Amino acid sequence: MxxxxxxxxxxxxxxxxxxxxxxxxxxxxxxxxxxxxxxxxxxTSQKPATVIEAMDGYYRRYNANVSRAVHQLGSEATEAYEDARRRLARFLNVRADELVLCSGTTFAINLVAYSWALPRLKPGDAILVSRMEHHANIVPWQLVAERTGASVRVAEIRRDGTLDLDALYAAMTPEVKLLAVAHVSNLLGTVNPVRAICREAARRGIVTVVDGSQAVPHRKVDIPAIGCDFYAFTGHKMCGPTGTGALWARRGHLETMPPFIGGGEMIREVSFEGTVYNDPPHKFEAGTPNIAGFVGLGAAVDYLDALxxxxxxxxxxxxxxxxxxxxxxxxxxxxxxxxxxxxxxxxxxxxxxxxxxxxxxxxxxxxxxxxxxxxxxxxxxxxxxxxxxxxxxxxxxxxxxxxxxxxxxxxxxxxxx
The missing domain is CATH 3.90.1150.10 (Aspartate Aminotransferase, domain 1)
Structure with missing residues (x-):
């Protein structure tokens, strides 16, 4: 393309x-x-003409479903969709097969909650979240806690809006199995030192989920340098279309996590005796995706990258x-x-x-x-x-x-x- x-x-x-x-x-x-x-x-951010034109071009020239048809339109649509994944991966310095394409940060965090946390947490375990989190990084953990008997603990902030890091690290006790923290606060604009936070969590065996919704559109993000286990972000805040976003996850997590939603594309073989799932990230991408949206998001990544x-x-x-x-x-x-x-x-x-x-x-x-x-x-x-x-x-x-x-x-x- x-x-x-x-x-x-x-x-x-x-x-x-x-x-x-x-x-x-x-x-x-x-x-x-x-x-x-x-x-x-x-x-939500506004969209440059190149993003609007890319989506229009998909519908005008090669509108077809992805990963299903062998005809020319289907091949072109699949290539454009997967190319958006590759562009996002380069933008964030990660592997394309570690990026699950989804509707945005809310879906991405729920995917971690239900596919990673729900099968693993048990009574006595704790999930640590900061006071400044968006509801999308609070409510899923509460739902998981209700179903597993785990608890949700709060890491407090100072009056200037910064995280109290001493209190945060002190709260990383053996019961804490997961830490969820925003890279940038959506209300205060606070930029959290996520690299240091994830390093301290990793030393204690705590899995980390970083909400990057307000970071990816506004600063250079190098996910491997952060050192988290999961990183979620939304496309419509980074000059891309609504209904787009992604979850980055360590490959080892993706391989051991069960599917979140069942249906087409996330399978390799289905019989009434059982189902063999596709390899990740496709294992987590059931159904027809927002193809035009991701074509537009790929164009948005190109725009930001060139800028x-x-x-x-x-x-x-x-x-x-x-x-x-x-x-x-x-x-x-x-x-x-x-x-x-x-x-x-x-x-x-x-x-x-x-x-x-x-x-x-x-x-x-x-x-x-x-x-x-x-x-x-x-x-x-x-x-x-x-x-x-x-x-x-x-x-x-x-x-x-x-x-x-x-x-x-x-x-x-x-x-x-």
Whole structure:
């Protein structure tokens, strides 16, 4: 398949961010007769034209099911689907046969919960999770604990939003069989030292699951260097389509884990006397996958790879510094999460204003942010708040948008008294 063009860069190698922004069609629309300012990137990212065109090309030129037909269309579809797996593997520095393609992080973590944890845990065992986890990295472990008699323990955080590492390591007692931790917090932007955490867990024989949903889109991720057992991420946050993502797992785990869902493609031979399963990762990919979505995700990986994740991280750090300074000038505004070297996510409250009211009025100014509990109820309970606003940036955002956002926030702050 033809490779999509990457983003524009100047001859010196520095990225022309204005030309990059032009690659994203949706960013040029208006909302309520105002230019859109899209600051909800932690929720989902926008898509470059190359991703949209790749999906359109699949449906127009070689729409067929994968791994089943020997005709030309089926061969082309299968090659495109498996090529997306290979591109993702190169992007993360892993083997393609260690990547299970799935609908996203939620499915990936549930796969670990039901296929690895459920057959192994027993009464007296413990699962350790951090306070800052997304619900997708809490609820599956609670469900497994209920069925096995294991318990879920919480690793607490400090007020600045960083993990209390001393307490975390002290909590890694012999009963703990699995540790689940976010690489980057979806609400606070805290970047956890997952390499050090996984190293300490491995020394104690604890299996590690890292939620990479907010890391893979914004920084270079080298999974082998992290040293975890499982790493989950979502495609729609990294400029790819919704309904895509993957679970990386050590090959030894994949070979010993039973299938999570049964059906077509995950089998080698079926009879009423028994079934022989396919080799992993296909053993975990029952049914017709989101083929067009993964074609698009492959294009998204190419786009980010051509841009350079170091450039992405540097650009977003620059934007975050501007945003943090701009918000600091607004009376009565409180930021949750002030960890050093955090990702470009700012959760905030404004005194006397409900988060939903702020977000609704900002929308009328053309500014899209998220408000609510952000699938992080235990984290908000720690801070003693019911809801927050969250502004989350991506490399295609601009300094001018930050100024527009700050002005709009001052305006609605005045309206709310």
């Amino acid at each position: 033809a490779q999509p063009a990457g983003p524009a860069a100047a001859a010196t190698g520095s990225v022309d961010w204005a030309r990059v922004r032009a690659d994203f069609p949706l960013l040029h629309r208006a909302v309520h007769d105002r230019p859109l300012v899209y600051f909800d990137n932690a929720n 350079g994740m170091e450039a992405v991280e540097a650009r977003e750090a620059e934007l975050l510094a501007h945003l943090t300074a701009a918000l600091g000038d607004i009376a009565g505004l409180r930021i949750l999460g002030t960890a050093p070297d955090k990702a470009a996510v700012v959760a905030f409250l404004v005194e006397g204003a409900h988060a939903h009211d702020l977000a609704t009025l900002l929308d009328l100014e053309g500014v899209a942010i998220r408000s609510g509990q952000h699938c992080a109820h235990p984290l908000l309970q720690f801070y003693g708040v019911a809801a927050t606003c969250r502004a989350s940036l991506a490399f295609y955002n601009t300094h001018e948008e930050i100024e527009v956002f700050a002005a709009a926030l001052r305006k609605v702050r005045g309206l709310l008294g």
